[in-house]
Amino acid sequence: EVTRRGSQTAVPCLFMRGGTSRGPFFDARLLPEDPGLRDAVLLAAMGSPDARQIDGVGGGHPLTSKIGLVRPASAAGADLEWTFAQVQPDGRTVDTSSNCGNMLAAVVPFALETGMITAAGDRTTARVLTLNTGMVAEITVATPAGRAGTRHVAYEGAARVDGVPGTASPVEIGFLDTAGSVTGSLLPTGRTRDTLDVPGLGPVDVTLIDNGQPLAIVAAGRLGATGYESPSEIDADQELRDRVEALRLVCGEAMGLGDVSARNYPKMTLVAPARNGGTLSTRSLIPRVCHQSIGVLAAVTAATACVLDGSVAHELATAVRGTDPTVSVEHPSGSFDVTLVRDAADPRRVTRSALLRTARLLMAGDVLVPRSVWDPA
Numbered sequence: 381e382v383t384r385r386g387s388q389t390a391v392p393c394l395f396m397r398g399g400t401s402r403g404p405f406f407d408a409r410l411l412p413e414d415p416g417l418r419d420a421v422l423l424a425a426m427g428s429p430d431a432r433q434i435d436g437v438g439g440g441h442p443l444t445s446k447i448g449l450v451r452p453a454s455a456a457g458a459d460l461e462w463t464f465a466q467v468q469p470d471g472r473t474v475d476t477s478s479n480c481g482n483m484l485a486a487v488v489p490f491a492l493e494t495g496m497i498t499a500a501g502d503r504t505t506a507r508v509l510t511l512n513t514g515m516v517a518e519i520t521v522a523t524p525a526g527r528a529g530t531r532h533v534a535y536e537g538a539a540r541v542d543g544v545p546g547t548a549s550p551v552e553i554g555f556l557d558t559a560g561s562v563t564g565s566l567l568p569t570g571r572t573r574d575t576l577d578v579p580g581l582g583p584v585d586v587t588l589i590d591n592g593q594p595l596a597i598v599a600a601g602r603l604g605a606t607g608y609e610s611p612s613e614i615d616a617d618q619e620l621r622d623r624v625e626a627l628r629l630v631c632g633e634a635m636g637l638g639d640v641s642a643r644n645y646p647k648m649t650l651v652a653p654a655r656n657g658g659t660l661s662t663r664s665l666i667p668r669v670c671h672q673s674i675g676v677l678a679a680v681t682a683a684t685a686c687v688l689d690g691s692v693a694h695e696l697a698t699a700v701r702g703t704d705p706t707v708s709v710e711h712p713s714g715s716f717d718v719t720l721v722r723d724a725a726d727p728r729r730v731t732r733s734a735l736l737r738t739a740r741l742l743m744a745g746d747v748l749v750p751r752s753v754w755d756p757a
């Protein structure tokens with residue numbers, strides 16, 4: 381329940397890590413229905429716009445400036461529905477138009493913690509609809525019985541996610557039909573490769589693809605990078621970032637997304653041959669700073685590009701074999717394995733993907749927003 385606390389409004393909130401991202405999760409039913417007011421509350425909670433988000437709970441980086449809004453599903457076909465909201469630390473908008481598979485990993489633990497769903501056995505599976513794009517995922521978490529026989533979400537375990545220290549309990553995620561999440565089709569230009577004329581760069585070969593996250597995939601070498609830089613090296617290289625952004629704006633138009641200058645996508649994926657036994661090396665800009673690892677649906681989409689003949693990724697990738705290959709996407713803090721299930725009759729069609737994440741409840745309480753922003757009383 382939303383209450384008053386002195387001069388502020390207290391909104392119940394669980395602060396959670398989902399995969400390699402982190403942010404506040406709310407029961408969506410407790411927030412204002414009016415979208416403008418809701419966004420004002422979320423911006424105030426995060427402390428945006430401000431690069432450091434010093435007056436809020438955002439962490440000053442896109443990966444720690446993410447929000448989950450969860451509620452029980454309103455229609456058959458899912459148990460839960462949620463909206464993912466991205467706030468750029470210094471931004472004034474709350475973008476709910478694309479997916480986040482990392483924050484998704486915390487949705488089922490959140491729903492169990494808040495009693496929206498109850499544990500079914502040692503493992504609990506729920507179907508989660510992401511309202512941003514209509515994507516459905518089947519998610520399984522460990523819910524062992526405690527001493528009093530009651531079940532709780534297990535956070536400790538042996539699963540390892542590169543980019544998160546230590547090990548934790550596995551969150552298994554299966555995606556169905558993620559193609560065209562934002563752009564409407566897997567290959568929004570209808571081709572596995574396009575040559576785009578980019579101001580200041582000339583013709584650049586890219587693969588424009590969306591299997592859950594709109595990506596522009598480009599050979600790192602074509603932009604004057606190796607593809608093995610650290611995220612801080614990329615973030616410090618303003619000229620490289622300017623080239624990436626110039627390319628991104630052209631890619632956005634080519635993907636039918638219009639002017640993407642204020643958008644959080646397409647994510648720019650610089651690729652190079654794998655160096656650590658994986659399939660392909662990636663550096664992902666989301667979209668203007670470099671990801672410390674890679675997004676979940678970005679990894680699914682990059683993995684999908686690896687199995688598409690003719691794509692920029694396929695050309696540089698180690699060959700994968702089998703109908704349902706596991707593609708290992710290398711990134712700055714390790715690698716991300718994605719199992720792709722392909723249509724036996726048409727191996728170019730990826731029908732499902734499966735992967736592993738972990739999540740943890742970090743803090744439980746209220747987020748306080750000034751009453752001048754929202755006074756529900």
Ligand code: NQM
Nearest residue numbers: 401480481482675676677678
């Ligand atoms: O692509 C970061 C993240 C993401 C997105 C971003 C994600 C996904 O790591 O599904 O997970 O691309 O802004 O949280």
